Amino acid sequence: MPARPSEFELIERLFVPLATDSGAFGLADDACVLPEDALCDVVATTDGLVEGIHFLAGDPGNLIAKKTLRVNLSDLAAKGAKPFGYLLALSLPERIGMDWLEEFARGLKEDQAAFTVSLLGGDTTATPGPLTLVVTAFGHVPRGQMIRRSGAKPGDGVYVSGTVGDAGAGLEVLTQGATAPRRSSAAPAEPSREARLARAQYLIERYRLPSPRLALGQALRGVATAALDVSDGLVADLGHIAEVSGVRIVLEAERIPLSPALRAFWGASTEAIVRAATAGDDYEIAFTAPSVPAALAAEGGVPVTRIGRVEAGVGVVLTDSGGREIPVPRAGFRHF
């Protein structure tokens, strides 16, 4: 068992410095008081990450910290909320030592600065199982303005931020190696070793370190009729909007934005697009809107691409340039 101080020393050394909000009471209490804003609703969300499921055992502690926080901030982003704080429940296996925990706390500190949030409280327990982290994140949204999943209407356009599929490819690189990717027959000729490594690095980074689209989400208040963050795969997640809104969503495969790295890795065939649209961990925002302001991408700090339309009906379909439906073999990641 690696050297590790007691539970209370650990909290004192690593976590108290992160509890910068006055409502956290320096973690000296059993509970926190959420900061209030008379004009805002408090939006809350919770997401847990389990070693071996959501991250790999060898992933660095600072990146695991950031990923756990960011997947929750991504949920808040898609709801149009501005995050202010979070609670952290840690289940630690014995083998996790102080070095790892210091890395972990450093990652949290960096992201707290990047996203202006404070640790508000938490819980630390031992576990005989895998490292398990649960964050509950909080944000403010002007009263009644949380962007729901339920407002998509026939005639709306369907949009997504950034590019999709990168994280799925990054996970493939991590688990299968970058040098022998499962390639589409339409993939381009093999590039130099340096180019392959750079591409692999980019895709791995996209898997390990999602970018919550907070500025975009806040810019979508009053613009988007429905929104969510893409975590289980674009097609699967848009399926939630279709279901809850009672509409049909038609996606045009050729419009789905793929990064240059992904095109170099998987190619740009229909097969590659289907894989990208069903891969998990993108943490982009997918949304519907009658139209979007020209300045949206600039305000949101990330490109936004129109990828389809909302119609009357049910379900999500992917179509080719001739309007024919492309079969989607696996709709998205499910835990079970």
Next chain:
Amino acid sequence: MPARPSEFELIERLFVPLATDSGAFGLADDACVLPEDALCDVVATTDGLVEGIHFLAGDPGNLIAKKTLRVNLSDLAAKGAKPFGYLLALSLPERIGMDWLEEFARGLKEDQAAFTVSLLGGDTTATPGPLTLVVTAFGHVPRGQMIRRSGAKPGDGVYVSGTVGDAGAGLEVLTQGATAPRRSSAAPAEPSREARLARAQYLIERYRLPSPRLALGQALRGVATAALDVSDGLVADLGHIAEVSGVRIVLEAERIPLSPALRAFWGASTEAIVRAATAGDDYEIAFTAPSVPAALAAEGGVPVTRIGRVEAGVGVVLTDSGGREIPVPRAGFRHF
């Protein structure tokens, strides 16, 4: 692997019916909106339970559900807050089947009715490890009136609700059997088998099903100078109040309230009192106050016992009837 529906069917069948608050949006969204009360602060707390650490693998699902919820409600109780809702993050091993989950949801439903709270959202994931449950619970407290740990002052009395040590004895019965307890030499003569079983049942129940002292906590607003719920052991937890308040707490061993079942099981020797004062899982409220209103026990629905006093100094000491310090070998439960 037992029969279990998909993640989404599971949520639909078991958890959507529990999301009664409008801010939960029927779990159809990624986030919830916390109900607001213009005169109140929102108090939040999170506590996780891990199979094999906080409960036993064979414990019934409905009791595990209730314990997970109640240990969080107990934190809110000690802060003077009135709970209104909670988020639930579940990490489920494969072997957990639908029957177990239905039991689990039934437990939540019963406790939601008992404590007037709503499921507000959550997260469900698979795990290769033990069943792990994290609840984040929310309550309202009149603005600025959350009872802290930091207000104890020399001259205050120290109080505890109910009785302590029962849950620790219950765990001992569960793990070592009721018929061959580790007995104090001062334990009374062996009672009938029926009496032993009834006593064991009571102690097990106290371990499996804590009673959050919500009415008492709310009655302590403006009365208690510091409070917390006793989860790691009376002496250890009062140590937190002593540390954060910058005071010394002197406990009189003979005043520490033990249940008749515990006295029958462990006896009433000094050794038994020390064990009771260092056993975990009591979930009673320990607090300090200059004095308590005569009606407090009636208002709180549970007896309150004065067990000591606050002095200038540091730490917690247990004293005998002659004022001599009793050594406390193990201050309380620590996860590591």
